[in-house]
Amino acid sequence: MPNTPYDNLLAGVPTELYIGGEWRPASDGARLDVTDPATEAVITSAASASVDDAKAAVDAAAAVGPAWAAKKPRERGEILRKAFELIVKDGERLARLMTLENGKALPDSRAEAAYAAEFFRWSAEEAVRNLGQVSTAPSSGARILVQHKPAGVAVLVTPWNFPAAMATRKIGPALAAGCTVVLKPASETPLTALALVPLLEEAGVPPGVVNVIPSRRSGAVVGEMLKDMRVRVISFTGSTEVGRKLIHAAADNVVKPVMELGGNAPFIVFDDADIDAAVEGAMIAKMRNMGEACTSANRFYVHAAVHDAFVEKFAARMRSLKLGNGLEDGVAVGPLVNAETRDKVVHLVADAVAKGAKVVTGGKAPDGKGFYYPATVLTGVSDDAELLREEIFGPVAPIQTFRDEDEVVARANATEYGLVAYLFTRDLSRGLRVSERLEFGMIGLNRGIVSDPAAPFGGMKQSGLGREGAHEGLMEFLETQYVSVNW
16 A cells, blocks of 8 residues: 555554453444545544444453552552653654644644643542541441542543543543543544553553543444443533433433533623733634634623724734644644534524624635635624524634623523633622623633633533542542441
8 A cells, every 4th residue: 555645643553442451453343434634535544343342341441440449549640640741752743643633733732732641640649639538427426437439430432622632631530530441532533542542551551441442333332331330430521412312321320420511602801801811812712722622712792892992903813823734834723623513614604694794804614625614703793693502613703792791691691501601801800700690610710711630620501510620520430438337
């Protein structure tokens, strides 16, 4: 077979299933194609797990579960610390691989590689923070001993938009807690997850503790694992629609769901805001990962008094972003992940324009190969525009105006989602007051980014259940046990 432009980037990247410490093809030989979003070319294929492969992965994880749980917390922590160091060392290769299969520009991929590594460093520290408590029952005088035990096998289902970070954000706390895992990465981006495995092996993760099974048959594969009584946690990042189905499936065996689901983040700029700071925050909140993030600013509410000034500066910044292949120098906006995602963005912008929105910059997909869409700013967006209700998942910023605090809070909260909100104001009292009124699990107050391994990431309402990161992330993989005793 002749060499391809992708050979150097793909050299050494596994493409089989990883079960019980061994690389193997799918039991029925099935494979899935991996496409470069910049060229629409198929770059390689990966094994596509069957239901039987899923059962084998759970068997492998369950077999070594007791031994992994019995390891001293420090031992588990040192392995995770070593994994952190190896990812940092290998960060550039991982970043280029992410860009190749996901499309995001290299600066975004490099930032994700560092972010992904940080989850292992944080989890290494959390491994030794599984603390219990002892107290005396007020009425009986008996001692109450509380400890936290590993829940068991955890199934981890990750999305394509952050293929490294969403894997490490789940693997890290699960391993720190003493759980073993089966990771089902998104079929669009299996290579990054598979590329992490040799690093985990080198760090000292024993065979069977982490199993990785890409699959096009996600529903059947995950559904089968949820039928197994040994699976005790399902951690999923993805759409609310799929999350609801997984919660239903998890209910049959009362599997603990940890769900990080969709968002519809408002970005509020008050009349007293530092406009330059607000524009800088907007660039991060909107354009991190090219808008392909559940935390992406989806609706912009700018006070009428500063609307024109904000739009002028924000549009100028958006207009300056170079569109192109994410592997090329200077490119800030790579292709979206696939045709479906690009076409949805095209539809949402066309709908907004048909209902009266004005395109300030961008607004038209270029001709030719690749799933490209330029950084776009819309003003005069109608309340009935679809993109105010749906996750855009692309580089489009729809802007509306408001005049008072009560009005903007009501409009921001008028969504079934409650993941993250952003607001900019020089008045700290107002900022904290509005933060309390917003029905969102996370608030970026004068900041365009909230994600941090040390913070409890998660949402309210239809945006999910549970938290990832911080100490709360560890606790999602632990069961609380209480012992009553006299002495």
